[in-house]
Amino acid sequence: MASSKKLNSNIPEGQLELKWTTYRSTVHLVNPANKRSLEVLIIGSGLAGASAAATLAEMGYKVKVFCFQDSPRRAHSIAAQGGVNAAKNYQNDGDSVYRLFYDTIKGGDYRAREANVHRLAEVSGNIIDQCVAQGVPFAREYGGLLSNRSFGGTQVQRTFYAAGQTGQQLLLGAYSALQRQVGMGAVKLLARHEMLDIVNIDGKCRGIIARDLVSGKLERHFGHAVLLCTGGYGNVFFLSTNAMGSNVTAAWKAHKKGAFFGNPCYTQIHPTCIPVSGDHQSKLTLMSESLRNDGRIWVPKSKEHAQAIASGKMNPNDLKEDDRDYYLERRYPAFGNLVPRDVASRAAKERCDAGFGVNATGQAVYLDFAFNMKYKYGKTEATKKGIENPTEEQLTEFGQAVIKEKYGNLFDMYAQITGVDPYKNPMMIYPAVHYTMGGLWVDYHLMTTVPGLYALGEANFSDHGANRLGASALMQGLADGYFVIPYTIGEYLSEEIRTKAIPTDNEAFVKAEQDVNDRLNKFLNIKGTKSVDHFHKRLGHVMWDKCGMARNAEGLKWAIEEIKKIRSEFWSDVRVPGTANEFNPELEKAGRVADFIELGELMCMDALHRNESCGGHFREEYQTEEGEAKRDDDKFAYVAAWEYKGESNFELHKEELKFDNIKIAQRSYK
Amino acid sequence: MGGTTGKNINVTVKVWRQRNKNEKGSFETHDMKGVSTDMSFLEMFDVLNERLITEGKDPVAFDHDCREGICGMCSMYINGRPHGPKNAVTTCQLHMRSFNDGDTIVVEPWRSAAFPVVKDLVVDRAAFDRVIAAGGFVSVNTGNAKDANNILIPKPEADEAFNAAACIGCGACVAACKNGSAMLFVSAKVSQLALLPQGKIEAEKRVLDMVHQMDVEGFGNCTNTGACEAECPKSISLENIARMNREYVFASANEKK
Numbered sequence: 001m002a003s004s005k006k007l008n009s010n011i012p013e014g015q016l017e018l019k020w021t022t023y024r025s026t027v028h029l030v031n032p033a034n035k036r037s038l039e040v041l042i043i044g045s046g047l048a049g050a051s052a053a054a055t056l057a058e059m060g061y062k063v064k065v066f067c068f069q070d071s072p073r074r075a076h077s078i079a080a081q082g083g084v085n086a087a088k089n090y091q092n093d094g095d096s097v098y099r100l101f102y103d104t105i106k107g108g109d110y111r112a113r114e115a116n117v118h119r120l121a122e123v124s125g126n127i128i129d130q131c132v133a134q135g136v137p138f139a140r141e142y143g144g145l146l147s148n149r150s151f152g153g154t155q156v157q158r159t160f161y162a163a164g165q166t167g168q169q170l171l172l173g174a175y176s177a178l179q180r181q182v183g184m185g186a187v188k189l190l191a192r193h194e195m196l197d198i199v200n201i202d203g204k205c206r207g208i209i210a211r212d213l214v215s216g217k218l219e220r221h222f223g224h225a226v227l228l229c230t231g232g233y234g235n236v237f238f239l240s241t242n243a244m245g246s247n248v249t250a251a252w253k254a255h256k257k258g259a260f261f262g263n264p265c266y267t268q269i270h271p272t273c274i275p276v277s278g279d280h281q282s283k284l285t286l287m288s289e290s291l292r293n294d295g296r297i298w299v300p301k302s303k304e305h306a307q308a309i310a311s312g313k314m315n316p317n318d319l320k321e322d323d324r325d326y327y328l329e330r331r332y333p334a335f336g337n338l339v340p341r342d343v344a345s346r347a348a349k350e351r352c353d354a355g356f357g358v359n360a361t362g363q364a365v366y367l368d369f370a371f372n373m374k375y376k377y378g379k380t381e382a383t384k385k386g387i388e389n390p391t392e393e394q395l396t397e398f399g400q401a402v403i404k405e406k407y408g409n410l411f412d413m414y415a416q417i418t419g420v421d422p423y424k425n426p427m428m429i430y431p432a433v434h435y436t437m438g439g440l441w442v443d444y445h446l447m448t449t450v451p452g453l454y455a456l457g458e459a460n461f462s463d464h465g466a467n468r469l470g471a472s473a474l475m476q477g478l479a480d481g482y483f484v485i486p487y488t489i490g491e492y493l494s495e496e497i498r499t500k501a502i503p504t505d506n507e508a509f510v511k512a513e514q515d516v517n518d519r520l521n522k523f524l525n526i527k528g529t530k531s532v533d534h535f536h537k538r539l540g541h542v543m544w545d546k547c548g549m550a551r552n553a554e555g556l557k558w559a560i561e562e563i564k565k566i567r568s569e570f571w572s573d574v575r576v577p578g579t580a581n582e583f584n585p586e587l588e589k590a591g592r593v594a595d596f597i598e599l600g601e602l603m604c605m606d607a608l609h610r611n612e613s614c615g616g617h618f619r620e621e622y623q624t625e626e627g628e629a630k631r632d633d634d635k636f637a638y639v640a641a642w643e644y645k646g647e648s649n650f651e652l653h654k655e656e657l658k659f660d661n662i663k664i665a666q667r668s669y670k
Numbered sequence: 671m672g673g674t675t676g677k678n679i680n681v682t683v684k685v686w687r688q689r690n691k692n693e694k695g696s697f698e699t700h701d702m703k704g705v706s707t708d709m710s711f712l713e714m715f716d717v718l719n720e721r722l723i724t725e726g727k728d729p730v731a732f733d734h735d736c737r738e739g740i741c742g743m744c745s746m747y748i749n750g751r752p753h754g755p756k757n758a759v760t761t762c763q764l765h766m767r768s769f770n771d772g773d774t775i776v777v778e779p780w781r782s783a784a785f786p787v788v789k790d791l792v793v794d795r796a797a798f799d800r801v802i803a804a805g806g807f808v809s810v811n812t813g814n815a816k817d818a819n820n821i822l823i824p825k826p827e828a829d830e831a832f833n834a835a836a837c838i839g840c841g842a843c844v845a846a847c848k849n850g851s852a853m854l855f856v857s858a859k860v861s862q863l864a865l866l867p868q869g870k871i872e873a874e875k876r877v878l879d880m881v882h883q884m885d886v887e888g889f890g891n892c893t894n895t896g897a898c899e900a901e902c903p904k905s906i907s908l909e910n911i912a913r914m915n916r917e918y919v920f921a922s923a924n925e926k927k
Contacts, residue, residue, distance in 0.1 A: 069735060070792075070796070073839055079736045129818045132868070133816070135807075137829075137835050140828040142825050163832065179806065182803045214788055282737065283737045413763075416765070419765065577722075577726070582690070585729075
């Protein structure tokens with residue numbers, strides 16, 4: 001297989017371990033005087049956007065930052081709980097850059113690019129140094145050193161954390177660095193602004209059209225380069241752990257103007273989220289992966305019991321041990337409840353589809369702490385206290401105290417959302433969408449197929465292959481922003497020092513603004529009968545049922561047709577109230593959902609063409625006899641990069657993936 | 671226990687409507703029937719807006735994003751309390767089971783001179799960003815950092831800094847304060863960085879600059895009523911204000927020398 005001529009990954013020659021070092025020492029530079037006249041537009045203010053903006057401004061570039069929220073500190077990076085990986089080897093447990101690289105490639109089911117992932121592992125340690133220098137309050141040991149924990153099935157402790165709020169603390173660090181540059185006048189911040197198109201002139205990206213969300217006014221902004229740091233597209237499913245405003249619009253506009261979209265079907269579905277409680281549900285909340293250390297996952301063995309429990313006639317605590325099916329322990333004795341995310345999610349779906357779900361919707365399984373609470377922690381505590389024959393009540397009491405110490409905040413959150421006390425009843429959980437590995441295709445410089453247009457963080461496709469490891473999203477966002485783009489952008493901008501700022505009355509800007517304006521008016525003039533959310537929910541149902549945890553050709557073909565119907569109904573029957581010249585959240589949503597509908601179709605096409613199962617992409621036709629994912633490395637060891645050719649028309653380009661430094665193997669957890 | 675825990679209730683919502691910052695606003699009353707107590711408070715507003723849209727009316731604008739209590743964007747003043755009746759909970763984490771059948775619920779925007787209304791329940795909190803830009807940072811450029819474990823920080827100090835850093839910047843403290851003071855917000859950032867060795871070097875300049883900016887923005891004075899701490903969804907402690915006052919007095923004295 002050879003890569004498409006339209007895709008040049010620009011991976012430097014040479015030995016894997018030396019590529020980045022050599023690149024950094026030989027990449028073209030821009031002198032300080034020239035930097036002052038070069039403008040960079042950054043869309044999005046999460047970990048990738050804020051860190052890139054702060055760093056580029058420190059280096060002397062003129063920077064503008066755009067975010068749709070009221071403040072850059074709201075970006076959804078803030079919600080990440082677990083931690084950030086770094087190959088520091090502070091625990092002396094055998095970690096190294098190579099091991100982090102290896103774990104990430106393997107975790108991604110051998111569908112990521114070696115050179116990018118190795119660079120990520122190389123700069124991971126610098127991220128921790130930088131964050132600590134900024135005053136990020138990571139967890140510490142009594143000796144004052146940084147604390148680590150293990151995460152996501154790796155065999156070393158390389159995860160740095162700040163309680164269950166690591167994303168918040170890292171984002172506030174990057175936000176502080178960004179605000180420092182705002183205060184110094186080096187960054188112009190445009191909050192409550194949404195990018196609605198990119199502007200290309202003579203084959204290069206030269207700016208954007210943005211809408212001031214308060215006044216509704218459209219604005220033209222010139223930039224020598226544009227960075228999309230706009231996150232993932234999990235909200236295509238309507239229900240996900242993403243924030244309500246997370247959207248694909250910036251990436252999708254870029255896609256329609258020439259940026260190829262990489263691996264759109266790779267979606268990560270997290271196994272432990274609080275289940276849907278009714279039709280009113282607007283979003284889903286994650287319960288940290290760490291709970292699976294002490295919680296056992298089960299459903300009843302018989303459908304009669306499942307129905308009795310679901311209808312409230314039976315208390316799950318009263319169901320006998322023999323009548324429970326600990327299905328992960330049964331299917332995967334070696335890893336049990338700690339199988340990787342994709343495997344745990346699919347197994348829960350399988351049981352619920354078969355009619356064993358334990359809530360009214362039939363879509364929930366139990367995560368039960370009672371056994372370990374009593375017999376692991378309760379007994380140990382009793383022994384410590386010298387009680388030889390503790391009563392059941394004593395075991396429960398002692399065990400609860402330990403569980404509270406370990407997971408108290410998560411148990412409180414669960415009780416707040418569900419109204420059920422998780423100390424007395426098993427938690428109900430179900431898988432939910434929470435990250436997208438796919439995104440805009442980028443080369444080694446993080447540049448898309450449009451010169452001058454870059455994509456960073458979750459918005460690009462580059463580092464996680466078909467499945468992301470826990471605590472690696474924060475690492476990638478900050479790596480791209482702090483340590484990669486500041487070097488790689490010089491390669492492009494060093495050729496642009498003679499480009500004067502292009503006046504925004506240039507016809508390309510005028511035309512782009514007119515197109516955006518027409519589209520906004522089109523939404524408003526449909527004056528149909530159904531809300532934007534109505535269509536978003538319908539799209540979400542189709543995507544979840546046919547392009548979610550398990551996919552098959554028949555379902556995907558049906559979904560593609562169904563999405564076309566949703567699109568045509570949307571454009572003839574949506575109702576968007578208000579005008580374009582005011583603060584109008586419904587109008588914002590309409591634009592985002594229109595883009596999600598188009599993306600949804602491409603995701604299904606990508607999933608349909610990939611006739612194999614890998615990572616988060618599970619095609620029911622391609623599984624082993626035991627129901628495990630079956631990759632096809634001969635035919636599908638490539639990145640699928642889709643070129644937009646018009647409505648419902650996308651051309652596939654392939655970037656071949658070569659593994660020179662890792663031996664490819666099948667994953668097994670039995 | 672296996673199925674839904676909820677029941678349905680009827681409530682009356684009196685909600686503040688205001689087209690923009692220049693026009694006068696007023697309350698509008700809506701009867702909400704058959705509201706599931708499993709719904710979050712914001713989902714109740716989603717249902718209301720869905721109804722308003724189908725009736726051809728203007729939906730209620732309100733700020734919200736993560737809906738898991740961490741982004742700090744949601745900001746409703748519910749029955750006279752920022753973020754509503756439950757302690758240490760943001761509006762998005764408030765559920766309808768905290769209300770009773772037949773309740774009338776009054777919902778207003780944050781009210782403060784420094785937070786002008788944008789529309790309905792949405793206010794402009796950019797003043798907070800400007801306070802941070804004035805000094806809420808450690809001046810360290812990317813690439814300057816030394817190895818992270820070369821900076822030792824005792825665990826109690828690290829934990830206390832973390833507790834201050836847990837502030838989500840929602841502005842409930844300002845909304846709760848009869849003077850519209852931002853002392854809890856500003857002191858949380860001053861404290862976090864004053865407690866850590868990385869932040870000590872520019873601690874004096876930081877507190878002076880941030881307090882100056884706070885005054886420029888039109889936030890009121892602190893008269894120690896403690897309403898901010900009581901209403902803070904992240905339980906940020908009043909001790910931070912005391913620490914900031916000490917830092918400020920010390921810095922002012924040094925500045926005069």
